[in-house]
Structure formats: C-alpha cells, structure tokens
Amino acid sequence: MRKVYVLGGAQTDFERNWTKEGKNLVALLKEVVSDGLSDAGITWEDIVEQNRNNKVGCFVGNFVAEKYIEQGHLGAFLTEVDTAFYGVPSARYEAACASGSVAIDAAQAKIQTGEYDLAIVVGWELMKTVSSQQGGNYLGLAAYYEKEGKGIDLPFPKLFGRLADETLNKYDIDENTYFDTLAMIADINYQNAKRNPLAQTRKWFMSFNQARHRGTETNPYVGGKLAVSDCSQVTDGAAIVILASEDFLNAKGLLSRPIIKGYGHRTAPLLFDKKMDDNKKSEYILPWTRQTVVDAYRRSGLSVKDIDLFETHDCFTSSEYVAISCFGITSPGKEYEAINSGMISFNGKKPINPSGGLIGCGHPVGASGVRMFLDLYKQVTGKAGGYQVPGARNAMMLNIGGSATTNYTFIVGTDE
C-alpha cells in the first residue's frame, strides 16, 4: 500500500458565528477551501489536471446538516466553491462527531490503493442556526435517539456524566480526587486554547478553581456530576486537509511532507448501557476505544513511547480522562497520576490537546476530526505557532462519535 502524505490544510476561526455574520454553507466552504489549498500549495489548475485522469476526490465530513440547515447531498457543494470541482468525485461521510475521521479514512484508502493521487478532505458543521435547546436535541441523534435522546434535555452531558459515574465504580479512586482531576483537564485545555488564535474560547476566563466549583450559577450542573466547565461548546466551523500520493509530491516537486503512519477504526455497541455491560471482562472502561488505539500502534509499528503529543476527543472531561489509559499513557484506573504529575500538561512529557482540544477550541461536530488531524500536521511540521510542542515528530489523535460508539485514531508523523 502506498504512503499517504499530508500536504497542508486550514481551519476557520471557531469563535465565529456564521449565522450572526449572515453567511451560508457555500461561504464557509469557499473560505476554508481557498485557505487550505493556499496552505498546501495546491492551485485550482492542479485539481483540474488531476481530474482529467480521475485522480482527485473530495471527502466531506458532516454530522447532521439535514437538521441544522435543512440541506442534504453535501458532497455536491464543492461544485459551488469553484468550477475546478466540476466532475470531481465527492461524497459526504458520517459517524456523528467522528464524521471528519471517516472522511479522512475514505480519502487515505483511495490514495493507498493508487486510485487517487490527491484527496481534499473537508469537515464542517454549522450549529448556531438553531437555539441551543434545539441544537441539544439534534445532538441526541448521535446516540440511540429513541432510547437515549428523545424527550431528554441535554442527552450527551447525561451520557458522559454516566461515564464519570461508571469510571468511579470501576476503579478505586477517591471521588473528590477524580472530579478535581477532571477540573484540571478543563483548566489545561482552556489555558492551551489561549495560545491558539483560532480557538473558540481563547478570550474566555477559566481557572482550576472555577472548574472545580460545580453547581454554581456560572458553572451549573449539566449531566450527572458534570458541570458546564466539563463540556465542550457548540460552535460553527470547518477544517480542511489535503492528502496526496508520493507520485503527486514528486510531480509537483514538493519537499518532504508528513505521512499517515497508522490508524484505527472500531464501532462499539451503540447503547451506553450495552457498552458498560460489554466492559465487564476488560480492565478498560471503553475496551473498543482502547482497541482502536492498539490497532493504530500495530499498523504504525509505534507505541506510546514514540508519540510526542495527543489530540483527543474531550467532548467532556470524562472522555479525555479515560483516553489517557486508552493511549497507554497510564494503566487503566491510574489516569489521575498522569494529570496530577503534569505529564499531560502542555510542558509535560505526553501533552494532551496542546491545541486546547474540543473544550478549548470548540466542537463543530463534523469539523472536529479534521481539525484534530490538521493540528497533528501542524505539530509535526513545526507550524503550530504559539501552541507548538517542541520537537514533535509523531502525533496521535482519538476522535469518537456518540458515547464512544465510533472510535477513530490516526498517527501522523515525519517521513523517515
């Protein structure tokens, strides 16, 4: 199988509210596509040329635009961006909050097999089009709606609140210690976001003190014992990455670019209850999430020792917590050690979410997987600016959909 190179990409500023700006999907795509192509050094002519031989494709990740903007057939919208996309095969991929990763996976497969030499992956979501209550209802579609979402206010905070409760049940951790480490995760991600000029929360105030005081007027409970500070926020945004084959790189005379070294993709039981029933024999609370990481290590020939930083799916602090052992940074049940010791902090040995993660950057659902992947690319090419992890050569991401139903991992690293 051929190597898959990452040429570059871009993302929109996740602070922006495209409804307030009065801009539509086409405006969102036009900006992110032109910014991404520019970053990658790709021209419209390159696309036209590749398309003559049917060697370029577009892969769109989006969760549920059918609800948010009442629009389907999303793959076709690239043709609204520029005439260069006329005739370019394009489709939309979906797996709730992991939609972006599915799109990346589909793209890498086409390049690995030699079908395409160039792939344009765009993940996006416009969520500010409806009220937060309505939006919360739509997010319930990522769960088994009839059983876990319908008639329930804010279903996802409740599901991840249950993950927190189950974590406490399964492992021997003091409850206060556990919730304090969750508050530390929130604080780390908010402070990391302050170094990220495209992060939604970069101007917001958060401190460990604020995060650990739950149930106050400014930090109300939202699900189980989780509060607002434990949650990522809904926002609008798009991210794009451009993948290419070695042939394309050579033909364009491009210098070395990072490659996708490995990936994992597993689908766990849909219902949260069934996930918990399924983990009884495992030391991991989310065994299929762990398996996804193991698959990526196997495919890449790397282990946790080789990974310089992680971007993980902190839709809630409780999901980042369990990711720590899934990555292999600690053994399961000992995640708090990595938090308390500073290991996962920005200056630690295994920084998690140097970009700010979902909590810091915001979570435009379909965009997040691609945004994480873009951040891996930025880190290993030294382009992460204010949130650069020094000397990063291999970076790993974990992108989940629903209550860790769809699990995706990618490892991106320098081509050596």
Next chain:
Amino acid sequence: MNAIHTVTVIGATGTMGANVAGIFAAFGDAKVYCIGRDMEKVKRTIPRIIKSVKADSIRENLIPADFSMIEQCISESDLVFESLIEDISVKTDIAQIIAKYLTMNAIACTGSSGLSIKRIAECYPEEKRRHFFGVHMFNPPYNMSLCELISTDYSDEQTKKELKSYLHGKLFRTVVDVNDSPAFLANRIGFQFINEALLFADRYKDNGGIDYIDAILGPFTGRSMAPLLTSDFVGLDVYQAIVDNLYKNTNDYAHETFVLPEFVQNLIKNNWLGRKTGRGLYQTIKHGNDKTSIMVYDIAKARYRNTIPYIFPFAERMKKCFRNGDYQEAFCELINNHSLEADLCLSFLLKYIIYSLYAEKEIGCFSGAADDVMATGFNWCPPYALFYALSETVDVSLLIKERLPEISAKTDITNLLANLKRSNYDYRPFFKSGIQ
C-alpha cells in the same frame, strides 16, 4: 514593579470600574478592593462583576470597600486603578489621595478615555510619577481586549515594560502604546468616522438623515453596529465630551469633522442621551406585550418616526455576495456602482483608511497600531485589513486620489500608503450580510 497580587479599583460601581475589577480578579487572580461611595451599592455590584466574567469562583477575590478604607486599601495594593467620572478636577483630587498612600513600587493608573495623563501624573510626587500610567480599556473588557497604554515623560521605562507584559500576558489585553494625545488613538479614529457620519446625516436630512446614513454604513460595511447607533449606545453626553475634546485639542486635516451638529446639541439639552435614557438618535418604544420597536429622530421634522427600511441596490447586491462568501465581488459592486449611496459608502471607507494611517503616524504609534485598536476596541474591520481587502480588486491609492481629491490635496496619500505593512487581521469576519 511588584508582582500584582492586590489591586484597588476606585469607582467600582461604575460600568467600566466594575468590569475592570472583574478582569483583575479573574485573569489576574488578584485580591481586588472595590471602592465606591456607598458600601451597600458596592456590595450590590459584586454579582454584576461575577457575571461579567462568568465566574463565581472570583467572589472571594472581590472585597467591597468605601472611601473610609482608602488608606488601608491603597497602602496594601500593588496596583491602583482609578475609574471615576471624566472630570479633570475629580481625577486630580483623587490622584493626590492615591499619591499619599501609594507604596514605592506600586503602580497607579487612570482609566481615563481622553483627559491629559500628564496633568494627572503631575499630582504625584516625582518619585511616584514614574509609576503612573493611563490604562484605557474598552467596554466590555471581557469581549473587547484593547488596552491603550499611555505613558508620560515621567514614566519609568522598565516599569512600563513590566506593566505591558502583565496586561498582555496575564490579563490577555491587546496592548497598544499610545502617546498622551487627545482621545488617544481608537476613539480619535472611531469618533472621527462617527461624527462625520453625523454631519452627513444632517446634510442629507431630506434623504432620511440618521437611519439613511446608518443604512449606508451598516454591518455590511465591516462593523457589528452602524455608526450612529453606536453613538446612541455610548451615550450622547459621553460622545459630546469626546468629540469636543478632539475639536478643541487637535488641528489636523479632519478638524472640522469634529464639530458636533446642532441637532445633537439639542437632543442633549433635552436629556435625550441615547440608549441609557430610552431615546437619543433612536428611541426604543416598549409595547405592552414585551415587544419593542425602534423609532428614529427625524432631523428635518424634529420629531421621532418609524425607521425606513431603505433598499439600496448596491447594498443588497453586496449583502448577497457576503452571504455566499464572494467578498471580492461585493467590493467590485461597491467600487463600480455610482449611485449617491454607494459613492458615500465607499468614500467613508476610504477616508477611514487614510485617517487611521494619518492618526497612527501623528500620534507616534507603531505601524499596525490602528489595526489593533479598531479591531479590538471597536470591532470594526481594521484599516490595514480593509486596504488589502480592496487591493485584491483595485489600486487603492489611485482610487483614493480619484474619489477623495480634497483629502488627497491636504495630506500625502502616497507616503501614507507606501510599503504598508500586511495586516494581522482577516477582513472576512467583519463583513456581515444581515441575511438570515
């Protein structure tokens, strides 16, 4: 400069004072003595401060106080922030009190938006003058990160450096060094634009006046709020003070555009000061069913009327373009449409670019300061970004000379635009379509 652990805010019940106290208590994690005249009123302000930074956890950092405690508060403080009314005698009086109790390495600041920082500095004894600065923040500071930092001839360079680092690194302000000039930089540029718009409202009162001009210079021209609506939000009395200060104390090519129109003076005489009094340039009418409607002051008829939903073809086309992300097409439309309204709109934008660059140079700010102040103080498309946005379609220098011959005669456009630094800001988010 000491590490800043304890702060005193004088005037903590005022809008800016309260918001500034929140910034110090939250981002600065400082103990903040909140001083007001009436202890009970200060206590009632605490919940507002907490809400302004959305953090109950800062409550223990906020200590309500009144003037009887001023000696204790100031002598314990690493930084004292004065946020009283814009009156030179009020500020010089309090400066003398602060000077008495301020410790040797502590910093004293005024949040004044345009009074002479030097004059206030001179109320301090020589050795304490070195640690006195103007620290002008914008409202609300949680959203608007601009902080104009004004030093005087007396200021200590090292202290200034450390204060700047604190404001930027700890309080996350966008700090812009500004010399002690009338209204500093942001308000000079912003209020020149707004007042000229007000003068044009008067000139074009028979086309509709206030809402006519606001419709020509609305959010589709690169700002979140139309200019005359903005002055209503600021409050016409506060607005008048700023513009009068600029008229009295500056004398550049835009001098005559700082004359406050007579109709505004009349509104102020009637105490119709804008949003805070329910009416000014606009009037909010509350209906029984919780609905409100907006009326506008008709300058020609000297009474309030319903706003007119103006439809200018050039503006409608621009808005449609912005909705679809066709920014250059929108600018082309603006440049090539020669309706009266399109010409007015474009000339205002071009005048804004030139005055921004001129004022930046005149006040002795670094290149790009105008961008920082307009983006983070006014939330307007900053001038450098606007210049480069238009440059993708047209030679802006030539366009300015063609459309603004009078200004081109008064100031050296070529020199101002030569080798213009690239902007750090993306112009695209500033241009709204207004279409839902």
